[in-house]
Amino acid sequence: MSLNIFICGVGGQGLVLLTTVIGNACAKSGAKVITGEMYGLSQRSGAVSVHLRIGEDAFSPLIPYGEADILLSLEAIETLRYVEYLKKDGVVLMNKRVMHPPIETFKLITEKGSKYITLEDIVSKLRDWTQNIAVVDALKLAKESGNVRAENTVFLGCLSALEAFRVDEKAIRESISEAVPKKTVEQNLKAFDLGKKSAHVSLCTLVPCRPLP
Amino acid sequence: MVLKDVLSKEKKNAFMLGNEAIDALGNFDYQMEITTNEKVALEVCAGAAFAGVRSLTAMKSVGTNVASDTLFVLGYTGVKGGLVVVMADDPHAHSSQSEQDGRFFAPNSYIPMLEPSSPQEAKDMVKKAFEISERHRVPVIIRTVTRVNHQSGIVQLGEMNRGEFNKVKWKELNEEYTTLGAVARRKKLKMLERTTKLADEFDQSELNFTRQADSDVGVITSSVSYLHVLEALKMLKLQNKFNVLKLGTTYPLPKNTIKNFIKNLKKAVVVEELSPYLEKELCAIAKEANPDLVIFGKDSGDFSEAWEYNPNIVARGIASAMGLEYAGYEAIIEEASKFKEVIPDRYPTFCAGCPHRGTFVALNQALKIQVAKGQEHYFSNDIGCYSMWIYPPISRGDSSLCMGASVGVANGLSHVIEERAVAVVGDSTFFHAAIPALVNAVHNGNKFTMLILDNSVTAMTGQQYNPSTEFTAGGRQGKKISIEGICKAIGVDFVEVVDSYDVKNNVEVFRKALDYDGLAVVICRRECALYGDRNKRRRGEKIVPFYVDKDMCKRPYVCLRTFYCPAYELDEDRQPRISPELCDGCSVCSKLCPIHSVKQTEVKA
Numbered sequence: 001m002s003l004n005i006f007i008c009g010v011g012g013q014g015l016v017l018l019t020t021v022i023g024n025a026c027a028k029s030g031a032k033v034i035t036g037e038m039y040g041l042s043q044r045s046g047a048v049s050v051h052l053r054i055g056e057d058a059f060s061p062l063i064p065y066g067e068a069d070i071l072l073s074l075e076a077i078e079t080l081r082y083v084e085y086l087k088k089d090g091v092v093l094m095n096k097r098v099m100h101p102p103i104e105t106f107k108l109i110t111e112k113g114s115k116y117i118t119l120e121d122i123v124s125k126l127r128d129w130t131q132n133i134a135v136v137d138a139l140k141l142a143k144e145s146g147n148v149r150a151e152n153t154v155f156l157g158c159l160s161a162l163e164a165f166r167v168d169e170k171a172i173r174e175s176i177s178e179a180v181p182k183k184t185v186e187q188n189l190k191a192f193d194l195g196k197k198s199a200h201v202s203l204c205t206l207v208p209c210r211p212l213p
Numbered sequence: 214m215v216l217k218d219v220l221s222k223e224k225k226n227a228f229m230l231g232n233e234a235i236d237a238l239g240n241f242d243y244q245m246e247i248t249t250n251e252k253v254a255l256e257v258c259a260g261a262a263f264a265g266v267r268s269l270t271a272m273k274s275v276g277t278n279v280a281s282d283t284l285f286v287l288g289y290t291g292v293k294g295g296l297v298v299v300m301a302d303d304p305h306a307h308s309s310q311s312e313q314d315g316r317f318f319a320p321n322s323y324i325p326m327l328e329p330s331s332p333q334e335a336k337d338m339v340k341k342a343f344e345i346s347e348r349h350r351v352p353v354i355i356r357t358v359t360r361v362n363h364q365s366g367i368v369q370l371g372e373m374n375r376g377e378f379n380k381v382k383w384k385e386l387n388e389e390y391t392t393l394g395a396v397a398r399r400k401k402l403k404m405l406e407r408t409t410k411l412a413d414e415f416d417q418s419e420l421n422f423t424r425q426a427d428s429d430v431g432v433i434t435s436s437v438s439y440l441h442v443l444e445a446l447k448m449l450k451l452q453n454k455f456n457v458l459k460l461g462t463t464y465p466l467p468k469n470t471i472k473n474f475i476k477n478l479k480k481a482v483v484v485e486e487l488s489p490y491l492e493k494e495l496c497a498i499a500k501e502a503n504p505d506l507v508i509f510g511k512d513s514g515d516f517s518e519a520w521e522y523n524p525n526i527v528a529r530g531i532a533s534a535m536g537l538e539y540a541g542y543e544a545i546i547e548e549a550s551k552f553k554e555v556i557p558d559r560y561p562t563f564c565a566g567c568p569h570r571g572t573f574v575a576l577n578q579a580l581k582i583q584v585a586k587g588q589e590h591y592f593s594n595d596i597g598c599y600s601m602w603i604y605p606p607i608s609r610g611d612s613s614l615c616m617g618a619s620v621g622v623a624n625g626l627s628h629v630i631e632e633r634a635v636a637v638v639g640d641s642t643f644f645h646a647a648i649p650a651l652v653n654a655v656h657n658g659n660k661f662t663m664l665i666l667d668n669s670v671t672a673m674t675g676q677q678y679n680p681s682t683e684f685t686a687g688g689r690q691g692k693k694i695s696i697e698g699i700c701k702a703i704g705v706d707f708v709e710v711v712d713s714y715d716v717k718n719n720v721e722v723f724r725k726a727l728d729y730d731g732l733a734v735v736i737c738r739r740e741c742a743l744y745g746d747r748n749k750r751r752r753g754e755k756i757v758p759f760y761v762d763k764d765m766c767k768r769p770y771v772c773l774r775t776f777y778c779p780a781y782e783l784d785e786d787r788q789p790r791i792s793p794e795l796c797d798g799c800s801v802c803s804k805l806c807p808i809h810s811v812k813q814t815e816v817k818a
Contacts, residue, residue, distance in 0.1 A: 010559070012795075023228030023365050033228065034331075035365040038307065044564040044743065045779035045795075059443035061364040064524040065542045080556045084549035099792075102777040104557035106606045109770045109783070116783070117555055125552055139794070148794050 002055025003164050004063045006085040009074030010099050012044035014152035017179060019050045021156060022167065024175040026054060029168035036061030045101070049082060054167065069164065074138070074151055075099050076122050083129055091207055092126055092133040093158055095151065096140075134158070134203040141198060145191035153180075153188045157195020163208040229332045229368040243378070245686040247677050250616075250645040251276035255283045255298065262292035262352070263390050264381055267343055271299035274315045275615060279646070281318060287352050288322040289400040290390040291407075295343035296352040298324075303359050304486040305521035310596065310615055312520070314487040319354055319464035323404045325411050326354040326464040327420060330439040332366045338461065340371075341420065349407055356463070358486065360437040360521065412465035420461030421470050424453070429479040430535065431456040433471070433491060435463050438484045438522055445528035449539060455482075466494050472502040482534045483510035486522050509534035560604040565780040566742030566797025568668055568713035569599050573607065574775050574805065575716045576635075576664070579723035588727065589632040595619035595647075597639035598673045598741075599666055606777055617646025623661040624654050633727055634661040640681035641671040643696060648703075654732050655704045662726045665696055665736045666713070672741040700734050707731060713739035714801050742797050758796035758814050759803055761789050765810035772802050772811065 009015050019035055026033035036051040051063045063085050071086040073079040073094045086092065098119055107114045119135070126133055136158060138151040145154070153176060159165045160172060173189060180188045200212055244261075248254040251272040258268035272280060277300045284298070300318070303309040319326035327342055329335040335357065342353040392400055415421065432455050434442050439459045446452050458474045460466070475481055475498070483492040492510040499506045509515050515534040516522075525542040532539030563570045580590055594600060594613035603610040612622055623636035638647045643665050654661070670676040678684045678691065685691030700708045707729050711719045719737070726733035740748070749756060758780075766788050773781060773789055780795035781802075791802075793814070803811035 012564075019365065020228070027226050027228040027367050030226075032367060033365075036360060037363045037365065039363075045559075046561040047559045057447065059447065060440045060524045061360055061366075061437070062441070062444075062523045064444065064448060064528075065545045077556050077559070080552050081559075083552045084545050099779075099795075100782045101557055101559045102562055102779055102781065103560060103605055105773055105782050106777065107557070108787075109773050117557065121555060125555060129552065 002053050002058035003070075003166070004058070004068045005052040005054075005070045005072055005159070006063055006068040006082055007050040007052055007072045007074070008078040008082050009048055009095075010044075010078065011039065011046045011048050013048070013074045014149065015039075015048045015050050015074060018152040018156060019052060021153075021172065021175045021179045022052060022054075022159075024179065025167050025171040028171040028174060031167060032056050032058070034058055034061050036063075045099075047078060047081065049078075051085075054165075070159075070162075072155055072159070074155060076119050077101075077117060080122060080125060083126070086129060089130045089132060091203070092130060093155065093203060094122075094133065094135055095155075096135050096137040097151070098122075132206040134199070134206060136195070136198055136202065138195070141194040142191055145187045145194055147184050147187035147191065150184070150188050150191035153191040154195035154198070157192040157197075158199040158203055160192070161196050161199035161204060161209045163210055226367050226369055228365060229336070247671075247679065247686045249680060251280035252283055255280040255287075258296050258298075259283065259287055259292065259352075259390075262294040262296040262346075263388060264383060265294040265386060266378075266381075267295040267347075269297040269299065269339070271301070273309065274300065274302040274313050275309060275311065276300075277315050277318055278313075279616075281322075284318065284324065284352070285322045286392060288324050288404055289392040289397055291350040292346065292352055292390075293350065293386070293388055295346035297339060297342045297346060297355060298352055299339075299355045299357065301357045301359070301362050302487070305359065307359050307521075310613070312487060314490065316356055316463060316490045317488070319356070323408050324352050324354055324464075325349070325408075325415075325462070326356050327461055328356050328436045328463050329361060329461070330435070330437050330459070331361070332364060332368050334461070335361065336368050336370075338420065345411075345414075349411060351407060351411075354464075356436070358437055358521070364437070408465050412468060415462040415465060415467040416469040418462055418467065421467050422459055422461075423474060424457040424459070426453050426456050428455050429477065430482070431458060431474055431478045431480070432482045432484060432531070433458045433460065433474070433495060434484040435460040435491065436486070438486055438527065441522050441524050441527040442484050442531075444524035445531055448524060448528045449532060449537060451531075460491065463491070466491075466498075468498055471495065471498050475499055475503045475506055478503065478506055480507045480509065480535070482515070482531055483508065484516065484522070484527055484530065485510075488518060558605075561601050562604065562777065562779055563598065563601060564742050564797070565778055565795050566745070566799040567598070568737065568739035568742070568799075569666055570776060570778065571713045571716050571739070571799075571801045572664070572666060572719070572737045573602065574801070575719035576723050577609075577775070578716075578720045579727060580635075582720070582724055583633075583727050590727075591623075591626055591630055591632045591634045593619040593623045593626070593634055593636040595636070595638045595642050597642050597666070597671075598668075599637055599639060600673075602637075615646075616642050617650060620647045620650035620654070620663060623663070624650060624657070624659045627654075627659045627661045635727070636661060636663045638663070638665055639672075640665065640667040640669065640696065641677075641679040643667075644680045644694070648699065651700070651705070651734075652703055658731075660731050661733075662723075662729070663732070663734045664723075665700075665734060667696055667736055667738045668713075668741040668744070670741050670744045672744065676741055676744040676747070696736050700736075705732055705734050707733035708736070709734070710736045710738060713737045714799060716801060716804060742799065746797065755816060756796075757798045757816055758791065758793040759798060759800065759811050760791055760793070760814055762810045762812055763788055765808060767808055767810075769807060771805055771807055776802050776805060778802060 068085040138154040142150040254270040261268040489511040594610040619636040623634040626634040680694040683693045784790040
């Protein structure tokens, strides 16, 4: 069986780099992988999404609706935008970070009674689809790693904790080192470890994980 | 993709994007150019190919329209060295102005066409395409779609064999590539002969293959639809239950291969995105080879000509054609739509620090002043990051067609509407296709206002270099071409150059340009924020964010009402807050704040 991961977020968060790191790690460790990426216009702050499929029996670059095992969202609002891809009772691995688009802020000051959507709103809505929701404060962990832009690597650390994510960790570390700017390799490896550690606090209470060494 | 894997002599596996597989390039002694437009690109390649050197050009669907003038003639003249044209269609118009189906270029120009479905095929077909091109002395089109180009996967690399590059002596080649009148008529006959030979060859080609099953049903497909078909058959629990013909050479079609495939079938399903290109050909072939064959596709109503496909759409189409049970996917989409009612849209928007945002704030203010004075406007938009003006909350734009068209359209409008026409183009669009329309305006005395937004690079597609950059492809030194120099040389009398970040002064310049009784050009200059950030990092300069001084801010919301910057949000006190992670330090918002409450963070020494 293939492992289907739907990744979403906001332009500038490094989704494509995350995908490249996973893909290169798969190539190194001999796993079959296929991805479909949609980054539309090349600007920052727009919606970005990636279909990532690991395993022999994934043919299309697009995950069929309701067949993603994991919905990984680097930004909280985006989780709901792609919920149709997630299996009922699939795993949501989401960022605590909410990035309000300019149009939402604009409404707040021009329309009476208009309010921002909150993380709580999003999580409570998601509970009607699945109970397996892990919220990660990736920005905090990225800052802790010394690189505020390493949220993507934090999530890669979370993924690597999962039993179902059968990509060799050594290959992932190598792949990180090759893909990120030289000056940030140490920080990214630290972000990866922090992500993995954090998974054992939240994610691993929901789904089977590999034991920590 | 890791470049060292590609360049390695060893046969290796690499994770590659469809795009990369098609144009994986290393540091060879090749000539690589990001040309001014697709027509020029194809001609540069034709020049090399005439002299026997291999060349490749890649363009998107609509770019092929621009290149087509040359493409059609190359069908007649042919080439000596291999010439491959990679054409990327965009079903679903993800980032295009139309869903045009470029496959029809191939039969129309008698140029052979291959269609890969995956990164591996993309890589393999480029090699095959060069061989076909040289064997038949004809360019070869490799037609892709977005879901092939934006697809990554494991690619098995072959051995890289490459000889040294040496110039040739043209006279010794004894070649000619002319066509006109009687010469064209003679070459047309040769072209038809060549096409027959190609069809015969494609009948033997391993690029077309069959997945056999013990069934009287067959699916005929190509491109990424093939992968969706495999997925859909799995979803319908019909894996290996239907015959599948995957076509890799879609012009000329391998007619005998298709005949053989359908001769014992009762039903055939054609799965292809956009127009019924294969379906119509199949109908014609079946008339002779198997008149009783029932063909399902777009004509039968099982598949649509609109939008791209996915596994669910293909599963639904196959199920409806075969009268099978399939729950469909409408229920899950319907259910999911309820989850989305609470979330805001996230339209594409200008990046934090984007110079266009400053330009628009100034232009909007200038337009407002002009409207108060009784001058109204038509807004002629074009293709580039500035296209995003059409999205809320700005939502401005009366038309946007294709590259350079804003200026052409403004020419015509200037004669027939009472409003002042305002045309906008970017730097690369200016060089690509706007100059002829500008020449036309000067020569014919057409009066409108034109803004050229010069951000130094082709920003929307990833900050590629263009003639407005001091670099050329591969980061080599190039000559930067002066836009104002061109405008003045053409004879535009009103040419002003402004800094896009200088909003206050620009309002007055724009106003003058709108009032000017003639053609007025304003060049708004400031490098793309993402490109600028990269340069800053390279130079070791810090990006220093701004913040809102909470004690000073009286919440007039001028920043939020006029600037729409993604770095801004409201805090719990409903005061504007700037995310330090997103702020680009451009300073424009700080100059707009009437109470000067937006300040730059102090840099620690």
